[in-house]
Amino acid sequence: MSVRGSGPWSGPEGLPHRLARMSSLSRDDVAHLAGLARIELSDAELDRMVGELGVILESVAKVQQAPTDGVAPMSHPMPLTNVTRPDVVRPSLGAEAVLAGAPESEQQRFSVPRILDED
């Protein structure tokens, strides 16, 4: 994937990501997002989500009215760089604790429904 210089935080193939720019969602947008999140929504649910997500987007869109001329985009509230840790092992949780929250497990592994169409 060739992305460097294709503009900040754009979608696949260098196209600006639509969702990052819109303040309203269509029913197709919601269906698309549901597909990506592998959530099955009924028609009624889709209609409801279009409305609910629309309200959230509109609220957040108010931020875009803030005057940002001359303000560099930021992705973190603290002016920090290079926060690292040494490459030293710390204890893991242990398989039992790790799997404690799993609805199902087998052979010390998380058991999940197989996802269609992928290896």
Added chain:
Amino acid sequence: MTTVATDAVMDYDEAMTKFDPVMGLEVHVELHTATKMFCGCPTEFGAEPNSQVCPVCLGLPGALPVVNEKAVESAIRIGLALNCEIAEWCRFARKNYFYPDMPKNFQTSQYDEPIAFEGHLDVELEDGSVYRVEIERAHMEEDTGKSLHIGGATGRIHGADHSLVDYNRAGIPLIEIVTKPMVGAGERAPEVAKAYVSALRELLRALDVSDVKMEQGSMRCDANVSLRPRVGDPLDQAQLAVPLGTRTETKNVNSLRSVERAVRYEISRHAAILDGGGSILQETRHWHEDTGITTSGRVKSDAEDYRYFPEPDLVPVAPTRETVETLRGTLPEPPGLRRKRLQSDWGYSDLEMRDVVNAGAVELIEETVAAGASAGAAKKWWLGEPSRRANAEGQDIVTYAAGLGLTPAHIAELDGLVAAGRLNDSMARQVLDGVLAGEGTPTAVADARGLELVQDDGALEAAVDKVIEANPDLAAKIRDGKVAAAGALIGQVMKEMKGQADAGKARELILAKLQ
């Protein structure tokens, strides 16, 4: 869904008369840091499932990732070794997708701000010519978990099937190295692809940043291939100006041989489709090592909408120029130069050195020489039976030898036994067979099999006398100066001695008696 039908392919040579191949290789390398990219979990290969997992790996609420300092240093060193520029400031990004191999529902990666970019690697081909691979970028990310798929052997997936996931690998530091489109290789494209991955592996090994074990998945290759109409020689301006064709991406090509075979197969497959008037579907292909073909994977569609955004839990990485220069000072001797130095130290011809490099035996020979063997013997033994058998098994020599427990120290010991006059060449071969069969060290095998040259010069002399007497014609020839006839007598002496004699000594004795 997996396509079961075999695709049509065009003869490779014919394909090359009609099309010009372009490749792009993406190589993922697991760093061999002690801990993961963003947490202190260990990274040991083969540990009990889910035993090296913590809240950060699982993306549990409140878990806070922190970058592994050594991983960043390794990424910068890889970038520098690939002649890349190192970013003065860059960030991590979330690559959002919903698949159980990442419990967080995103992979922490880098998007349009890779740590290293715009580099190149000069790759030496078998005939000694050099192909420059342009590097687009090298970026930091984390590996995903490993899934075991239960049931559904046909590839059709229905409700009853499920997968079992182990997150030990999730979060292991990964560097993804992406080439620019590799053009101008022409019919040598498969060879160039293999040579690039081989050179990259050699470089990463020299950097000591990864185990680079393709068979264990610590180095993995995805090969993009496309064809465009052939209008001239690969490097002609007119040919280079032809727009690129649609590409396919063959995933998980996990041995050097497979890289070459997979690229070659895709070229032949694309050529058959294009020649028949069809068009290439931009898709992921799965490589099948056993049958040597690719099958259709997932079609690139809007399902691949990763909605990247800057990772809010991690702060930017901004290596100072001083840090970069300090790390530059830690770069090893470039493998190409190192090879030239070793070749000179070992006194190998260009051809001999190339054989050794192609066999992947440089390090084995280096260690064998360090263990006391002569460079000539080290090459002879490694490139002999062990190489032949490794080839037959479809493995590289290092993996093959490691699997059998054959070490450089063994070869040095074997060479020592020959040099000390205990074994002759054919006995040494038998001893090596024994070592390969797991019978123990060379000395132990020689002892157990009773292999030892007869050191008794009296017995040898008696055998020589007997053979000369039995072959007056041959003896006369040698007396007349036809030294070549000695070979037949030596053979008979060795037979007389049941193979347990030093052929060189026998020859000396025969000539001394007849000249």
